[in-house]
Structure formats: C-alpha cells, structure tokens
Amino acid sequence: MEEQKPVGVMSRFLGSLIGRIRTLLFSVISIGPIPQHIAFIMDGNRRFAKKWQLEEGAGHKAGFLALISILKYCYEIGVKYVTVYAFSIDNFNRRPDEVQYVMDLMHEKIEAFMQEVDIVNRYGVRVLFIGDLDRLYEPVKIAAQKAMEATVHNTNTYLLICTAYASSHEIQHAVSFACQEKIDGVPAMEVANLEKHMYMGVVPDPDILIRSSGVTRLSDFLLWQTAKCVLYSPKALWPEMGLLGLVWGILKFQRNYYYMEKKKKLD
Template identity: 70%
Template sequence: MEEARQSGVIGKLLGSVNSTMRRILFTFMSSGPIPQHIAFIMDGNRRFAKKWKLEEGAGHKAGFLALMSVLKYCYEVGVKYVTVYAFSLDNFNRRPDEVQYVMDIMHEKIEGFMKELDMVNRYGVRVLFIGDLNRLDEPVRVAAEKAMEATAKNTKTYLLVCVAYTSSHEIPRAVYEACQEKSKTNNNDDDGIVDVNDVIKAVDLEKHMYMGVVPDPDVLVRSSGETRLSNFLLWQSNNCLLYSPKALWPEMGFWQVVWGIFKYQRSYYYLEKQKKQA
C-alpha cells in the first residue's frame, strides 16, 4: 500500500516537472512565429498494431491517445486551429465490413472525446466536422452533430475533423455552389446558369469550401514518413509547410509537434513571401 502511494507521488512529481519544462520550452518557442493552423494526416495506426503484434483495433485506440496528446501540445504552444483527416470519401470503396468497422470506431472515439471534458473546457475547444456528413452512418452523424452543438460556444481553439472528405469532392461542390449563387444574384433565378460575362473568382470558391470556416493551414503533417497528400486539403495547402515525421501516428507526440513548429519558424519568412506573391 505504501509502495503504491509512493509510486503515485513520484508519478505526480514527474508529471509536474514535465509540465514545467514543457511550459518553459513553449515560452521560448513563442518568441518566434507560431503556426495558427496545423493539419494532420493520421497515418500508421494499422502498421503500429502490426509492428507490435496487437489485436485488431488496438492501433486506432493508441492513435486516439496520441491525438489527445498532440492536441494538448498544439493548444498549449498557441496553435488555434487543428485539423485531422479522419476518414476519406474514397474509404467508402473498401469492403462493407471494413467500412462499418471504421464507422464503429469513429462513433466510439467521438463519444470518447466528448468525455474528455477537462481538456475540452480547459482549452475552450470547438469541434467542427467537415465533409459530406450525410454519407456517415446515422449514429456517427448524430454523435458528430451533438459534439458540434455541445462545443458551439467555444471560440478559444478549434478541432476540425475531416470525415467523408476529399478535395476532389470539395472543389467541384464549391464550384457548383458558387455558380448557383452567382446565378441567383445576377439573374434572380436558381437554374445555376452563369452569364458568360460573370467570372467565378477564387474568393467565390473559397467561400463555399468545406474548409472555408477557418484559415488555410500553415503546416500540413503526415505521420509515418509518407509524403502523399491523399486528396487532403489540396486547395488550401498550396503555400503551407509539408512535414513528414517518420513516427507512426500512435507514436506521434511532444517532440514531433515541437520539431514541426521549429521547421515552420525556420521557413516562416520564405512561406510568407510566397503567400504575398500568390
């Protein structure tokens, strides 16, 4: 009993030391530019499970714990928007049992996240689900809607979860809606026909993008050392830093976040120059 008590005291002490050291490092980092928005492609859950010979689903559970840690570090250092790629529209082409399995995990993790009220309230997180939500199973869609409603008044930080999403779906949808809006404005009808003299500008499209509710990402991270964008934020990532740590997603943590921000700070002035020239 005494040994367990001492172990608990030591654990709390180490946690306090780690928190203090993290705060000192983040204060130092804050003397330079901090990315406003970081997006993550969470790659490697299955490979992690295979690597450690774990049961099916264990990689996704470990990935959820990694997400909680990554969010905490991002918000603590001053990142306001975090976007994660949770489920691609293309993934609906997988076997039905595999899709259902992922839907069940997603439902479990949405409800699990909403039980993390300490973190949600401490960092004032507003949750937004991005994509064609009608494609989701009803329990998942309802859970997503409840999470958005429960956090709707939070404005300090944001978590955007891209589900049933691909850029190749987002962009044509934005074009269609921009044409519909232009048609209604100029012709007072809704036939979607745009006058030849009307020009659909980038700003018209961006207004109708799923991701138009937040600024474009400053850093796009894909774990596992992969460099493919996998149809994710193709429109929004034209002037952001691409970062591919070798860690599988469940292995992502403090140092991957720190190193990604340092890389952003080192490239900041070049990136800003490119944005102005765009």
C-alpha cells in the first residue's frame, strides 16, 4: 500500500496541472466569440474499434467516454447548447439484430449518462431527445422520457440527442403541421411558422457543426438549421476527438465569425 501512495500523489498532481492548463487555454480562447450552440456528428466509432482491433461495441463505449469529456469541455468554455446525432431514421433499415444491438446500447448509455451526476448537476444540464421518438423501442423510449423529466428544471446548459431523426423527415413533419394550423392573419407556410414546428425549434440554430473522421457530408442531419453555420470535419475518429479537436473547431468558428455574422445581416 505504501508503494502506491507516490503514484496517487503524482496522479492528482498531473490531474491538477492538466486542469489548470485547460482553464488557462479556455481563458485565452474566450477572448474571442464562443459558439452558443455546437452540433456533433459522432462519426468513426466502428472504425476506431477496427483500427485498434477491439471487440464489437468497444468503439461505441469509447465514443461514449469521448462524449462525456467533450460535454465537460463545451460547458466549461461557455457553450450553452450541444446537439449530437445518435441514431438516424434510416438506421432502422439495418438488420433487426443490428438495430436491436444499437437500441440496447442506447438504453445502456442513457442510463449511464444519468449516472454522471457531476455533469448533470454541476453544469445544470437539461436533456432533450429530438426526433420521431415513437419509433424507438419501448425501453429506450421510457429511459429517454425519464431523462427528460429528471432534468426538466435545468436551464444552465442543454444536451440535445437526435435519435430516430432525419432532417428530411423533420422538414416534412414541420410542413405537415404548418399546413394544418391556421394562424390569424398569417399564412400557414411562413418561415417562422414552419420553424416553430421543427423538432429543433426549441433551441437556436447551431453556430458550428463538427463531424469527426474527416467525412464532409451532412448525412441528412440539421439540413435546415445549418444553412448559416460553420462546418468543420477533423480527421480524428470520434473517440479520438478530445480537447484539441474541440479547440480547433472553436478557433475555426472564431476565424469565420465576423464573415458569418455579416452574411446573416445581409440575408
């Protein structure tokens, strides 16, 4: 036991040192504009497992740990909204056993996240599940509902989890409801009325969309909401993203901030 004490002391020292360096880094970055809303396509979990010859599911587990770290960094630096793409509607077309595996994994990770009391309570995170939630398997739907109910009074930061989601489906859903609704003196198809019925209408549009693994397509994710935001696609697979990947994304946002703001005003 005595031999382990120096290791414990060194570990705490390194943890404290890394924390101070991160705080200093964030204070420097905060001199510039900080995105209010960052969206992530968490791409590369399977390739990460294949790259390191890990067992099935290990890539998603590593991806979950990466998400926890990224959330902490985002909330520490002042990002209020974080949106992640968890499961597309198109994914339901996969083999039944594969869909069942992902649903089981999602159920497990929702419950695991709710055990991350440090994040949920320290940062006052409100969890919102976005998409056609009726398509979810019942255990996942129940877990998602419990997570939303448990955090409903939190308003400091938000985590939006897009599951059973596709942007084309979201737009179709919004158009359908907008056509059914009659507003006094306002045409049903005005943009403001359409956006009100979007699944993502509960939060501001993303300032930057980050897709890991170097892939540059949007994959039917937030097509409407990303019309005027910065896109960034680092080569790192999702479990490899880490602090530097996030920092480079924010720096890219800052480099394009005034140009994007000017474009918004012109539009």
